[in-house]
Amino acid sequence: MTVSNDLMELKEEKILEKYPLAEAMLEGFDHTPRIAAKREPDRVLERSPGIGSRRRFRSTTPGLLTRTTARPEGVQLANRVLESDDDALTTPLQASVLRALRRALSVAQVTSDQFAEQSGLSDLKRSNLAGTLDASRKKNFQDLLSASALISLHVFANMTDFLLAGLATDAGETEVQSGEVEEILLDNDQLALHGALWELDQEIAAAGVSTDHDLIGVVTSFCEQLMEKVTLRAEGSVHLKPFTDANYRVEADDFEITGFTPAARARSTTLTMAFKKPEEVVGNHIAKYQAMKLSKMLMAYDFERKLNPFAELGGFIFTFMGDGKPGTGKTTLIQMMAGMINDYCSNAGYAFRYQNLSTESIDSYQGKSAQNAKAFIRTVTDPNVIGFGTIDDIDQLAGKRGDRQSSAGQLEITAVLMESFAGANTVVRGNCTFGMFSNYPENVDDALRQRAGARFLVDGPQTREDYIDILHLLMGKNHSIPVGDHELFEAQAIKKAVAASYEQHSRPKEDALIKVFDRIHAQIGDMDTIAKLGTYLKAIQEADERFTGRAIKNITDAVKVRAMDFELPDEWMEEPDLFLFKNYDTKKSMIAELAKPITIEMVIQEINRYADSEFRYADKSDEVAIENAVREMQRMEEAKRRYVEASRP
Missing domain, CATH: 3.40.50.300 (P-loop containing nucleotide triphosphate hydrolases)
Incomplete structure (x- = not known):
């Protein structure tokens, strides 16, 4: 039995470099679902007259959606989070959710980059962009892209759940939960994250979230389901070995990545059994x-x-x-x-x-x-x-x-x-x-x-x-x-x-x-x-x-x-x-x-x-x-006796 104790630190400067891209994804992007169907909200939240719903700056990133150009398939998760109650101002918990999502998206992308370097995926990407990727390597290229997508999804869900674990306890119990996670796309890590964010946006809308602790309940429930499904998909994949063999750490958050093990599950269960001395x-x-x-x-x-x-x-x-x-x-x-x-x-x-x-x-x-x-x-x-x-x-x-x-x-x-x-x-x-x-x-x-x-x-x-x-x-x-x-x-x-x-x-x-x-x-x-x-x-x-x-x-x-x-x-x-x-x-x-x-x-x-x-x-x-065999023999003997009696004229 061997247990690796070496932790590879994910550099803070690398994580911060990913912030603009993470913020852009939270602000808005186009996504047409492939697997999941669009969900209808359980209840529609009504706002007081005269209270606007726009509380954030417009993104200037080319190609991304803003409120004035929104289409039905557009995803604006930041707005969805900020509109989860009737308060005109951003609440501390809403801000914490958005910061957790941004942080988790950034760490997921840095981890994916690390995997690409360790597995040779980076070289294959460069060859593919240059048009020099020969046919014999295309299968391995796609397998590594799928592995990178699984890593990005799990790290994103894992860290979001980890960062919100304390907030979930403070917010109290809630019956609002996420529906089943379906939009798991493995073409590449970027598309995988888009699919996850699209479905999270749908779940928040469908749950009819009206309070902060309802919001946290939906997000953490979604993350736990996403981790579970991704872990099942990852079982038996030989391409994930560079990731599962290494342990990563984000020092600022005291967050460790150990393969596909959820970090936030360190929370205890509440036992209701009658203990005995x-x-x-x-x-x-x-x-x-x-x-x-x-x-x-x-x-x-x-x-x-x-x-x-x-x-x-x-x-x-x-x-x-x-x-x-x-x-x-x-x-x-x-x-x-x-x-x-x-x-x-x-x-x-x-x-x-x-x-x-x-x-x-x-x-x-x-x-x-x-x-x-x-x-x-x-x-x-x-x-x-x-x-x-x-x-x-x-x-x-x-x-x-x-x-x-x-x-x-x-x-x-x-x-x-x-x-x-x-x-x-x-x-x-x-x-x-x-x-x-x-x-x-x-x-x-x-x-x-x-x-x-x-x-x-x-x-x-x-x-x-x-x-x-x-x-x-x-x-x-x-x-x-x-x-x-x-x-x-x-x-x-x-x-x-x-x-x-x-x-x-x-x-x-x-x-x-x-x-x-x-x-x-x-x-x-x-x-x-x-x-x-x-x-x-x-x-x-x-x-x-x-x-x-x-x-x-x-x-x-x-x-x-x-x-x-x-x-x-x-x-x-x-x-x-x-x-x-x-x-x-x-x-x-x-x-x-x-x-x-x-x-x-x-x-x-x-x-x-x-x-x-x-x-x-x-x-x-x-x-x-032996007892079963004896009973079977007795039943057969009784069946024969009855059959003979029934057959007599």
């Missing part, structure tokens, strides 16, 4: 302990380096699978983890984004389900936030390949998740984690399930003490029933409970795995060397062919997590200056000092823990398949 999670000791550790691990992420020391040292959990029977506490575990991260981020002033991928993401339109899944992944993996993504009931959401009952939308989501969690382009920065939860993990596609680096068995309360604790907890305080002979929550002491839970995995639990373990132990004795452990792993693979190299990677990752078997001290979370606000190298050294050596017991326990889960899933899957 760790003491409210009864049982599930290993799952609870790992969730608590992972919550603090995320906070070690360094926003300057865009990397987490745990991701570099080992032990970071990027994806995990939480499985258990209905009612065992999966939702409670999500509420606990989200609440802990939310509180830590609030204390440190970090942006936190939580999102759940639900069954509503499955769409009947081809490709739409994949788009929804990709948007979910992009939202959570945004390197400017701490992210936590959950996929509840993943067995219903992601289809199992080869299963005729899986819809096309479900299979699209499966493909996106597989690529995102362990694909060639997956980058683990350590700022986010994904949890997949299911009551029936055996119904999850094998390859997708194996992309879960850690397994959280959510088996709920198990012991007598667990059941007493959960009964007392859920009863509340509106009673005077004595507790009796029991020390409340003594069994939930996390360190003691986790140690006991790990110790249970010194031997396997599933019958099929126990047979393998005992047979190998009888042959080679205690498993105290890497060679003996490898022999055990090969025997497991012979018993279950799905136990592949990916399983070994997940086991070794889990062992590294055990080596980091410590919680970052609570005071580091409560007082950010002690740890969170340290530089990357300092945080890395502080974490390394807490690490523990890997032991043979850790490795055996993690092999058994992971293999137990795979054998458990396989047994359930086989049993379900």
